[in-house]
Amino acid sequence: MPVKPSINDIAALAKRRGFIFNSSDIYGGYGGIYDYGPYGVELVNNLKKAWWYYMVQIRPDIVGLDSSIFMSPEIWKASGHVDGFSDPLAECKECHTRIRVDHILEDLGVFADEKMSSEEINKLFQENIGKIKCPHCKKCNFTEARKFNLLVKSNLGNFSDNWTETPAYLRGETCQGIYVNYLNVMQSSRVKVPFGIAQIGKAFRNEISPRQFIFRTREFEQMEMQYFTHPDNELEEYEKLRKYRWNFFTKFLGFSEKNIRWHQHENLVFYAKEAYDIEYNFPFGFKELEGVHARGNYDLTQHQKGSGKKLDYLDPITKEHYVPHIIESSIGVGRLVLATLTEAYTTIKDDDGERFVLKLHPLIAPIKVAVFPLLKNKPQLVEKAEELYGRLSKKFMCEYDDNGNIGKRYRRQDEIGTPFCITVDFQSLEDNTVTLRERDTTKQTRILIDEIIHTINMEKWS
Numbered sequence: 415m416p417v418k419p420s421i422n423d424i425a426a427l428a429k430r431r432g433f434i435f436n437s438s439d440i441y442g443g444y445g446g447i448y449d450y451g452p453y454g455v456e457l458v459n460n461l462k463k464a465w466w467y468y469m470v471q472i473r474p475d476i477v478g479l480d481s482s483i484f485m486s487p488e489i490w491k492a493s494g495h496v497d498g499f500s501d502p503l504a505e506c507k508e509c510h511t512r513i514r515v516d517h518i519l520e521d522l523g524v525f526a527d528e529k530m531s532s533e534e535i536n537k538l539f540q541e542n543i544g545k546i547k548c549p550h551c552k553k554c555n556f557t558e559a560r561k562f563n564l565l566v567k568s569n570l571g572n573f574s575d576n577w578t579e580t581p582a583y584l585r586g587e588t589c590q591g592i593y594v595n596y597l598n599v600m601q602s603s604r605v606k607v608p609f610g611i612a613q614i615g616k617a618f619r620n621e622i623s624p625r626q627f628i629f630r631t632r633e634f635e636q637m638e639m640q641y642f643t644h645p646d647n648e649l650e651e652y653e654k655l656r657k658y659r660w661n662f663f664t665k666f667l668g669f670s671e672k673n674i675r676w677h678q679h680e681n682l683v684f685y686a687k688e689a690y691d692i693e694y695n696f697p698f699g700f701k702e703l704e705g706v707h708a709r710g711n712y713d714l715t716q717h718q719k720g721s722g723k724k725l726d727y728l729d730p731i732t733k734e735h736y737v738p739h740i741i742e743s744s745i746g747v748g749r750l751v752l753a754t755l756t757e758a759y760t761t762i763k764d765d766d767g768e769r770f771v772l773k774l775h776p777l778i779a780p781i782k783v784a785v786f787p788l789l790k791n792k793p794q795l796v797e798k799a800e801e802l803y804g805r806l807s808k809k810f811m812c813e814y815d816d817n818g819n820i821g822k823r824y825r826r827q828d829e830i831g832t833p834f835c836i837t838v839d840f841q842s843l844e845d846n847t848v849t850l851r852e853r854d855t856t857k858q859t860r861i862l863i864d865e866i867i868h869t870i871n872m873e874k875w876s
């Protein structure tokens with residue numbers, strides 16, 4: 415029976431093997447921000463490539479975009495973020511731990527609507543206070559609950575002292591950059607409704623209680639696709655998108671269906687037509703991995719009002735004018751990394767004790783092939799192994815390792831999820847064959863060097 419890893423198991427492996435570090439580590443860390451190390455950046459890039467392939471490359475109806483992090487502050491006013499993008503918070507007076515009041519209430523089965531004022535949230539909080547304990551010191555002595563805006567402010571372009579009153583914001587979500595480029599894209603790329611615009615990029619939120627490792631961070635990356643539809647087709651397209659996104663996890667990335675599920679929003683914001691999240695079974699239980707939402711025409715009409723520019727669509731055949739409705743798919747890269755590591759983390763107990771294997775999809779694995787000379791003090795083996803590394807590394811991310819015995823080298827590669835290890839030994843010098851060892855079966859086969867690329871066959875997405 416595979417044992418489910420704890421979040422600490424994953425964080426420890428991620429640090430030990432160079433996937434994820436605390437930001438500013440040597441200065442004691444920096445709350446809610448993380449850095450991706452040598453294997454982490456490969457994993458992230460591969461996940462982003464997989465998403466882009468699936469959402470843009472093989473979709474004739476979806477195009478890409480890379481909009482800026484800074485945008486006109488008016489955008490955040492029109493989108494409702496300046497006035498409404500806030501989380502309710504209370505602080506423990508004993509140990510100063512801050513808690514998300516809406517999350518704590520939700521755990522108690524009490525729903526706090528996003529649109530509630532600070533006073534209304536605080537009233538709900540006070541009504542339930544008897545059941546609430548500080549997650550850290552377990553005491554019940556809190557400040558009042560108050561709402562805090564999540565947008566991160568900056569002084570960009572403002573050289574006066576009052577920049578906090580008229581700040582430029584770091585974007586709180588990537589999709590606003592898509593909405594405000596809808597006209598540009600439509601006029602320049604011959605797309606016709608229904609069509610989508612996809613983008614991957616950083617977002618920043620002043621999260622009150624960043625937690626659970628990379629699950630909730632203050633700086634993160636989002637992969638978002640906004641799909642523009644005729645109002646009458648919104649829900650039909652929405653169902654198609656839900657199916658497509660479900661298949662991304664189960665068929666494309668190979669996640670187990672046991673570990674993901676749909677969660678329907680019970681209380682929709684007034685403009686939304688339908689909203690589901692895909693939840694993943696993280697080490698701390700099922701939580702939101704991705705949102706798939708039908709948003710009506712709210713976003714474009716808000717920007718139409720805010721900018722004074724007409725954002726409607728003229729159907730070239732029917733000549734009908736309308737503001738397209740939008741369905742969206744939005745996922746955080748960090749959450750996908752965490753889900754991928756959780757899914758892949760496998761503990762194996764055998765005669766040598768306990769060991770870990772990251773059973774990553776080969777196309778997602780940071781390193782595809784590790785090349786070892788059997789012995790590092792035999793120049794002929796080293797020369798041949800180095801030459802092989804030189805050949806393979808032009809095709810895939812490879813690693814060369816001549817340190818320690820072969821068993822130890824296999825283990826190290828298992829922990830970073832490398833699907834194939836190749837050992838150059840004395841027989842290789844005679845007949846140009848090597849041993850190819852597979853991570854998941856630990857099976858070793860002898861193959862010709864010239865057949866390696868064909869045998870591991872990793873040049874296309876499966």
Ligand code: ATP
Nearest residue numbers: 621629630631634702703704705744745746748749
């Ligand atoms: P949550 O309820 O968990 O705060 P949300 O509903 O506010 O998330 P959205 O605004 O819909 O999230 O953002 C879309 C996606 O972006 C989420 O499904 C998640 O994967 C990711 N995301 C949002 N906030 C964060 C964060 N602080 N850290 C990491 N990823 C995030």
